[in-house]
Amino acid sequence: MIEMLKEMYKFRDLAAMLTLRDLRVRYKQAAMGFMWAIFMPIVAVCAGILIKEAMSFVSHVPVDTKGIVSISVKVLPWTFFISSIRFAVLALVGNSTLITKIYFPRAILVLSSILACLFDLCVAILVLAVLLVFLKVGVSVYLLWLPLLLLLLFLYTLGFGLILSAANLFFRDVKYVVEILLMFGIFFTPVFYSADSFGKWKSLMLLNPLGSIIEEIDKVVVLHQMPDMLWIIYAMVSSIAVFILGMVIFHKTEPYFAESI
Amino acid sequence: MSYAIEFNEVWKKYRKGEKVNSLRDAIPKLFSRKESELELESKEFWALKNVSFNIEKGDVVGIMGPNGAGKSTILKLLSKIMNPNKGSMKINGRLAALIEVTAGFHPDLTGRENVYLNGTILGMRKKEIDGKFDEIVEFSGVGEFIDTPVKRYSSGMFSRLGFSVAAHMDPDILLVDEILSVGDIAFQAKCAGKIRELLNSGATVLLVSHQLNMIQSLCKRAILLQNGEVVKDGKVEDVFPYYQNIVYKKNEDDLKHKLSAIDGRVRIDKKSMMEITHVGISNGRSAKIEVEDPIEFQIDYEAKDALDNPIFTLEIIRADGILCCSSSTKEEGINTGTLEGKGSVKINIGKTLLAPGIYMAKISVWDKEMMHPYIVHNRDVFRIEYGNKQTEGLFLVKADWSLNKE
Numbered sequence: 001m002i003e004m005l006k007e008m009y010k011f012r013d014l015a016a017m018l019t020l021r022d023l024r025v026r027y028k029q030a031a032m033g034f035m036w037a038i039f040m041p042i043v044a045v046c047a048g049i050l051i052k053e054a055m056s057f058v059s060h061v062p063v064d065t066k067g068i069v070s071i072s073v074k075v076l077p078w079t080f081f082i083s084s085i086r087f088a089v090l091a092l093v094g095n096s097t098l099i100t101k102i103y104f105p106r107a108i109l110v111l112s113s114i115l116a117c118l119f120d121l122c123v124a125i126l127v128l129a130v131l132l133v134f135l136k137v138g139v140s141v142y143l144l145w146l147p148l149l150l151l152l153l154f155l156y157t158l159g160f161g162l163i164l165s166a167a168n169l170f171f172r173d174v175k176y177v178v179e180i181l182l183m184f185g186i187f188f189t190p191v192f193y194s195a196d197s198f199g200k201w202k203s204l205m206l207l208n209p210l211g212s213i214i215e216e217i218d219k220v221v222v223l224h225q226m227p228d229m230l231w232i233i234y235a236m237v238s239s240i241a242v243f244i245l246g247m248v249i250f251h252k253t254e255p256y257f258a259e260s261i
Numbered sequence: 262m263s264y265a266i267e268f269n270e271v272w273k274k275y276r277k278g279e280k281v282n283s284l285r286d287a288i289p290k291l292f293s294r295k296e297s298e299l300e301l302e303s304k305e306f307w308a309l310k311n312v313s314f315n316i317e318k319g320d321v322v323g324i325m326g327p328n329g330a331g332k333s334t335i336l337k338l339l340s341k342i343m344n345p346n347k348g349s350m351k352i353n354g355r356l357a358a359l360i361e362v363t364a365g366f367h368p369d370l371t372g373r374e375n376v377y378l379n380g381t382i383l384g385m386r387k388k389e390i391d392g393k394f395d396e397i398v399e400f401s402g403v404g405e406f407i408d409t410p411v412k413r414y415s416s417g418m419f420s421r422l423g424f425s426v427a428a429h430m431d432p433d434i435l436l437v438d439e440i441l442s443v444g445d446i447a448f449q450a451k452c453a454g455k456i457r458e459l460l461n462s463g464a465t466v467l468l469v470s471h472q473l474n475m476i477q478s479l480c481k482r483a484i485l486l487q488n489g490e491v492v493k494d495g496k497v498e499d500v501f502p503y504y505q506n507i508v509y510k511k512n513e514d515d516l517k518h519k520l521s522a523i524d525g526r527v528r529i530d531k532k533s534m535m536e537i538t539h540v541g542i543s544n545g546r547s548a549k550i551e552v553e554d555p556i557e558f559q560i561d562y563e564a565k566d567a568l569d570n571p572i573f574t575l576e577i578i579r580a581d582g583i584l585c586c587s588s589s590t591k592e593e594g595i596n597t598g599t600l601e602g603k604g605s606v607k608i609n610i611g612k613t614l615l616a617p618g619i620y621m622a623k624i625s626v627w628d629k630e631m632m633h634p635y636i637v638h639n640r641d642v643f644r645i646e647y648g649n650k651q652t653e654g655l656f657l658v659k660a661d662w663s664l665n666k667e
Contacts, residue, residue: 101364
């Protein structure tokens with residue numbers, strides 16, 4: 001695996017180029033162009049707020065700003081995760097000419113598709129930061145945890161992306177299964193609600209590493225609390241495990257890509 | 262001595278037909294370990310069988326072979342796109358493949374963006390491309406269109422740009438697969454020049470081509486493949502005859518097959534008065550005819566009726582339809598008299614200077630006025646095999662060269 005990482009490092013310029021390609025292609029020939037990268041997270045946040053308002057209307061609990069801000073913050077990692085997985089699943093199959101014609105570490109394709117989504121996430125974070133200042137959410141030292149949490153999110157996503165893209169190359173059924181899982185995933189991930197509202201079932205919600213990462217992000221950004229060390233360690237172990245597993249599976253199946261695609 | 266490329270007993274198998282990718286088949290397969298990698302399942306076949314060769318640094322080696330011999334498979338293995346089923350290979354140095362040079366292009370990106378993208382796909386660093394960018398554009402001749410999306414390019418511009426990127430990689434090892442069919446003649450000459458330049462810089466080159474002249478002019482060594490096996494490996498001059506013979510043998514079989522198919526359908530005259538029962542072609546001793554051998558034709562006939570002074574003609578036609586030479590009893594002033602019943606005619610055309618290749622003997626028997634033929638017999642194919650003489654053209658010449666220097 002170390003060798004694989006080394007080889008990927010050797011091709012780092014390629015990763016940058018492919019990321020650029022993905023971004024350029026995504027926003028080329030679109031009248032709004034790059035504005036979509038800003039517009040999309042705003043829409044996602046609005047959808048979250050709408051749901052929160054609707055829920056409070058039904059349950060007659062008044063909405064507080066904190067709740068709305070929480071949703072806005074939590075929606076972004078979630079959209080990053082689902083769009084990354086969607087692009088990553090197709091990263092190998094969509095570049096079949098490259099895979100059958102030229103050699104380079106194929107993981108680069110998956111990596112760059114996720115990096116392109118990471119770029120969108122960064123844009124969204126900037127937009128959100130402006131919004132948070134406007135809403136007077138304020139800052140705290142706990143914000144320093146954020147880079148680590150984002151790194152874990154990235155590793156977790158990359159690990160899954162690697163596994164699913166390789167699986168989709170052999171069995172095209174995978175992309176449909178993934179769509180279904182992502183559709184249901186929103187219900188099992190504390191995005192539009194807080195894990196606390198589940199009472200004693202809270203731990204179950206957080207067993208999904210994505211859930212615990214998102215909850216901790218909410219804690220350090222909005223609630224200004226020290227993150228829960230237990231869940232941080234759990235998220236760390238599980239995302240690194242997923243990442244390593246992804247690398248290993250990908251590496252093992254890589255030699256068969258060109259023939260099986 | 263360190264080799265640039267080492268290929269050790271490499272085996273590679275492919276599967277015919279569509280690969281069934283269903284979980285039902287795949288899961289049991291995971292658990293049943295195959296006893297040996299070298300067993301073929303149904304529908305599988307060997308594309309390479311136990312292929313070994315070493316190539317020294319700075320060598321220029323041609324890979325030849327008829328279609329389906331495994332040439333491209335070797336290039337694909339070398340460029341690490343696929344792995345062998347058995348055996349190992351070693352590559353020392355940076356490898357560039359001039360195969361499918363436009364594979365990395367994205368139609369929506371501009372020429373400039375694609376140069377960077379394709380360059381990095383091929384393994385260059387961005388800095389490296391920065392340095393060579395102007396040279397690449399200059400070489401491709403795309404010029405002012407470099408900032409236009411490549412989907413608007415003509416196909417010629419498209420592939421020229423692709424080749425230019427790949428050619429500017431400065432590789433230690435270069436794989437070339439029938440590349441020089443890109444662009445017009447001027448660009449092809451430019452490509453050949455670029456490859457020569459790489460050769461002179463000490464790169465190791467592996468060239469796959471059907472153009473014999475190209476292999477001859479660039480390579481010192483050639484490897485001949487047939488059906489996934491190395492048939493001959495050595496100096497180009499030594500390998501050439503083998504290649505010619507393989508290709509000719511295939512042509513001969515094809516032609517024979519075609520002729521026998523025609524024979525079943527077309528019959529000139531069912532109640533022919535003359536029947537040719539057998540034609541033997543030999544060099545007097547054996548049926549294997551080499552360049553400069555004498556050729557002897559023996560025609561066994563059976564005349565059903567008494568024929569008055571019929572005329573026999575022999576024409577030798579090359580596989581591509583060119584009439585090479587002919588002879589007839591009339592021209593030679595031979596009176597055949599009255600023929601009835603079985604008999605045979607022998608024609609010795611002496612030492613021929615015909616070049617190696619596939620030929621057809623067309624034998625016809627005419628009435629004495631040469632007005633209509635009794636029979637036209639044209640299904641005898643023979644091959645003049647490649648000897649130790651190199652020939653291009655229709656026939657050999659006994660050239661006598663003399664050089665006078667003032």
